[in-house]
Amino acid sequence: MNIGEVAERAGLPPKTIRYYEDIGLIRPMRSANGYREFRDRDLHKLAFLGRARALGFSIEDCRTLLALYEDTERESAQVKQVAQEHLVQIDAKIAQLESMRATLAHLIEECRGDHRPDCPILEDLSAALQ
Amino acid sequence: MNIGEVAERAGLPPKTIRYYEDIGLIRPMRSANGYREFRDRDLHKLAFLGRARALGFSIEDCRTLLALYEDTERESAQVKQVAQEHLVQIDAKIAQLESMRATLAHLIEECRGDHRPDCPILEDLSAALQ
């Protein structure tokens, strides 16, 4: 398979696939013409990466997960730990966004949003000292 | 005020304040020795920026909000619109994270996390191809 076909099937842009090769996540073969030649195994890895990225794992986490995936001697505890640490990060981000959301939604409610200049949103932002 | 004091009082690192000057958000004066000389107005702006950034507004949004803040002729509707668009983005991010969280939490529950290699998390990731 060339990069276009594998991109289609893995659901990743060709640019991203080249980038993943650059950083050593995959190692496709090369045809005589210099084109990358992807095998099923590469496609499978790329799909794995796409799914892991969609779950928000960092590239370094993906590297770890891929290594665990290829290691038939792995202990599932190792995988679970990576996933649990990621879940903690996700929860932290959600909490931060919820907090922003609450403040912002409150300010928006207070603001009349008309042609007059007085605005509780700007008042809040400008009252940030202390 | 020098940059150290204003950094302390605005709650922003000096590096960030220099960066904000670089991109034209603030324009502190200069003392004869080449040091930046911040006035109350600059401090106020920096605190405004810190608060807006803490609410997740992008730098470009901050630029807009700061301009509206300084424009006594503004209509509060303009401010409200910027804030509402930002709220939509926050909601989208929260939804995305909640979706990731749900999938990940489910997979983590399923995984025994012991010394054996079989792992529903890796199985899910590797089953990404249709």
Add this chain to the structure above:
DNA sequence: GCTTGAGCTTCCAGTCACTGGAAGGACTAT
């Protein structure tokens, strides 16, 4: 055989909002 267009290659630069570090000048206290 030639042309056209799509697909592939590499390389460089840009994104966003900083952050770290180096090299060196200015100020303060002893």
Add this chain to the structure above:
DNA sequence: ATAGTCCTTCCAGTGACTGGAAGCTCAAGC
């Protein structure tokens, strides 16, 4: 005079791509 802290500028790196330029390869049609 010295030491230590604060300030300056400039350059490079972060994460994970993404856009674009310049050029090679391939398949189809005339």
